[in-house]
Amino acid sequence: MRVVPWVLATSLVLALPLHALAAPLQAVQRPTTIPDAAMTRASQLREQALASNLGYEITESLTTEVGARLAGSEADARAVQWAQAKFKELGYDKVWLEEVRFPKWERRSEHAAVLGAHAQRLSILALGGSPGGTVEAEVVRFADLASLEAAPAGSLAGKIAFVDHTMARARDGAGYGMGSRVRSRGPSAAIRAGAAAFLMRSAGTDSHRNPHTGITRFDEGLTPVPSAALSLPDADQLARLVARGPVRVRVELDCGWNGEALSHNVVGEITGARKGGKADEVVLIGGHLDSWDPGTGAIDDGAGVGLTMAAGALIGQMKQRPARTIRVVAFANEEQGLYGGKAYAAKHLGAIRKHQLAAESDFGAGRIYAFRSGAPDYAQGAVTQIAEALAPLGIAHTPTEGGPGPDISPFAAQGMAWATLRQDGSDYFDYHHTPDDTLDKIEPKALAQNVAAYAVFAYLAASADGDFGSEAKPVSPPSE
C-alpha cells in the first residue's frame, strides 16, 4: 500500500490557495479560538472540580465493587455493567456499549523455586500471553536484552533465560520503554537461542515482593515457552545466587489462551447545548476499563475511568452546556493490545471529523504537570488558551512533549486531533501491573487536580470557535 506522509499531504492541500504562499500556512484556515465567556466559566468549573471528591468516589466504587478485571473475565463483564450503571447514575444523557472481541488469556496459578542446596521459593507472575508449562533447568543470566539477543542460536538449549535489566525511575516513565521491551521481545529472543523458559526482572521501580505482569508476544514461527516476571527482590536474589554458581530453578505456570472473549467499550455522553448546532461533534476523554488481574486496577486504570467520568459529570451539572458533546469512553482490553481503542477507531472512522479533540488518561493519578496538543498550527491559539486555564493547576504548556494516550492512538494515527495531560508518574511503576495497584496508592487531592484539568480541557475544547484539525489521513494505523 502506498502511503503519503501526512505532513507532505497536508502541505500540498494547504498550498493550493495562492494567497497562502505569502502568509503562514495556518492563515489559510481561520484560527481556532475560545470565547472569553467560556474561559470564565472554565475557571469556575476548575475550582468546583478541585473541591469535589467525585473522581475518587467513582474510582473507589470501581476498584472496590468490581476489583481486578482481566479482559474477558467474569469480572470484566461486571465492570462493563458497572460502567453503564455509573454513567446513568451520574446523569449522562446517553449511555451505550460497543462490542470488542479478542482472544482470551487466563491466569490460573504460577510458582517458581530455586532447587538444590539453596532451595527457596521465588515470587513470580506469568506474563500475559504466556503458555503454561513446567520447566526445571539451569538459569543463564543476561544483564540486558541486547545480551540475550546476541546469544547464538542453540546456546541456551534446555536452559532458562533470565534478563536482569533494571528499569530507571522517571517522572515521565521514560524507563518503561526498555522495561516493556524486555517483556515484549525477551521471550522470542530466548526461544531463538533455544531456551526452555524466560524469566525477567520485573519492569518496575519498587522493592517489594510483588512482580509486575504485562503482555508479551511471541514472534511468528516460534513455539512459545513459559515466560514470567520475578519481583525485584527476587531478581536480586536470583542474581546473587547465579553469581555463586550454577542455579537450577523450577518454573510452573498454569495459564494460557482459551478461545475468544466478548467485552465492550462503554460510552457515556453529556450532550452539547441545543443552541449552536454543534452537539453532533464530540470532545472525547476516557480511560480503559480492564486491568491486570493481580491488583484492583486503581492507578491502571481505574483512576483514568474515574476522573474522566467525573469530569464529564461535572460539565453535565453546569447551568450552561458547552456547544459540543462530551463523550467519555471506558475502553475495553487496553492491556492485551489496545483492542478497545482499535475497535473504536474502526467503528468511528467515518465520523473522524466529528471528533473535535481527544485525550486519554492512562498513567495513574499523580498530579498533571504538562499539557500539549498535536493539533495543527491554526488551532494552537486555542490550545494556548486551554493551557492558560490549566496553568493555575500547576500545569505547564509543553508544545513538544508527549503523544496521545494508548486507546486513542489508533484513531489519532488515522487523523483524530489529540491532546495529552501528563501525569507525574514518578511512582507509577512502583505499582503498575502488580498486586499493589490498589486504591490506597491514589491521593484524593491529586485525583481532584486531574479531574479539574480534564474538565477544563474538555469544556474549553467543546466551546471553541473552530476545530482542532481532525481529518482522516491516508495512512495505515500503526501496528500496536
Place this chain on the structure above:
Amino acid sequence: MRVVPWVLATSLVLALPLHALAAPLQAVQRPTTIPDAAMTRASQLREQALASNLGYEITESLTTEVGARLAGSEADARAVQWAQAKFKELGYDKVWLEEVRFPKWERRSEHAAVLGAHAQRLSILALGGSPGGTVEAEVVRFADLASLEAAPAGSLAGKIAFVDHTMARARDGAGYGMGSRVRSRGPSAAIRAGAAAFLMRSAGTDSHRNPHTGITRFDEGLTPVPSAALSLPDADQLARLVARGPVRVRVELDCGWNGEALSHNVVGEITGARKGGKADEVVLIGGHLDSWDPGTGAIDDGAGVGLTMAAGALIGQMKQRPARTIRVVAFANEEQGLYGGKAYAAKHLGAIRKHQLAAESDFGAGRIYAFRSGAPDYAQGAVTQIAEALAPLGIAHTPTEGGPGPDISPFAAQGMAWATLRQDGSDYFDYHHTPDDTLDKIEPKALAQNVAAYAVFAYLAASADGDFGSEAKPVSPPSE
C-alpha cells in the same frame, strides 16, 4: 509455688550488713569500672567496625544461601549448618550446637476470596499455629480487639470475625503491643463468640499486598479455627465492602501442627585472654536464626545474627583479647515461642553468674539510637562508660527505656544481667513477618553502625573490672 518478688528479696539480702542502712545500697558492692586502656581500644574497634562490611556480608550469605527458614523446616536445618560453618570461617575459637525441641508447624497454602456480586481474591497469610480448613461465611467487622472481646457468646455463630485494628508507626515499635495482641488473643475471642474463622488486618505499618504472619495461640479448652492476616490494602478493601452490605468470604488454609521438630541453638565463642583468669565468664550477644517463611528473614532476624557474628569476629581479630569470652548465640525458633531462648536458660541456669552481661539484636537493622542496661546500681558506672563509648555512634544513654531482647528474656527473668541497644524501628513493621523481609531492606551503613555498637558493648563488658549483677533469682520465668 511460692514466689518471692525479686525487688523485695534483693532488699532483704542487701539490708543485712548494718552499715548499709546509712549508705546507698550499691555501696555494699565495689563499683564496676572499665579500665582506660580498654576504653581506648574500644574507640579503635568502633572505627574499624564502622569501616567494615562484615555484618552485611554475613547477613547476605544467610538470606541468600538459605533464604526463608521456618523453625523445624528443612531450611532451618540448613541454617544451623550454615551458622556452624560461618562461625568457623570467621575464626571463632569454639563452635557448638545445643538441641532445641518444639512442636512443628507447617504452612502449605492459603487462599481467600470475596464471594458473590463483588467476587475478588483477598491476599492473606495463615497465622502461625492456625489449623487448616475451609470456611465460607459472612464477615463481621470489629474496629478493635476490645469490640470482639465484648461480643456475646454465640453471637458470631457460623461467621468470620474480622478485627480491623490499625497499628501505629513508632520508632520504638510501641504500636506492635496492640498489633500483636490482636494476633495472639483475637482468635480465642472469636471462638468464644462462636466464629468459624478469624481474619485480622495485619499487624503492620505498610501499604502493600504482603500480609504479616506471626504466631497465634488458642486458649485451652477452645477448638482452634482457621486464622489468618489480610494485607493492609486487603483489610481496607474488606472494610469498604462490609460497609456496603453483607459480605461472604471463603478462607482456605492448608497448614497445621505436624509432630515435633529438633533444631539447635548455634553457639560460637571468641575465647577471653589467657591472662586474667576470666575466660570462663562470658558476654553474650546474639540474634535468632529462624525466620518466618514468606520472606528471607533479613531484618527478622538475619541482621541480628549477622551483626553479632561480625561484632564477635572483629573482637577476635584484635591484637589484645578482652579478659572475658565473647559468646555469640544464634537462637533457634524465636518466632513460635522463644524455644531457643528458653532452652538456653534451662541449660545454662547453673552458670548464670558466669554470664557477665547479655544483649540480643532482634529489631531489624535501623541505626541504634539508645542504650541501657538493667544492671544494679553498683555497675551503672561501667554502663555509663559503655554509653560514652557508644555516644560517637549517635547513641544516647536512656537509663529507663527498654528491656532485654526476646531470646535472652527467659534467662534475664532468672537473673542474668542484660543490656539493650535499641534500633530505630520506624520502618521495621513495614516488612516484619512479610514476604518483603528481604536483604534490600537493610542499609549496609546502618548495619555497620549496629556492628560497631555491639562490638564496643561486648568488648567493654568483657573488659570491666567487676560484674553487672547476674545472679539466680528465686522467681519463675515469665510465661511467654
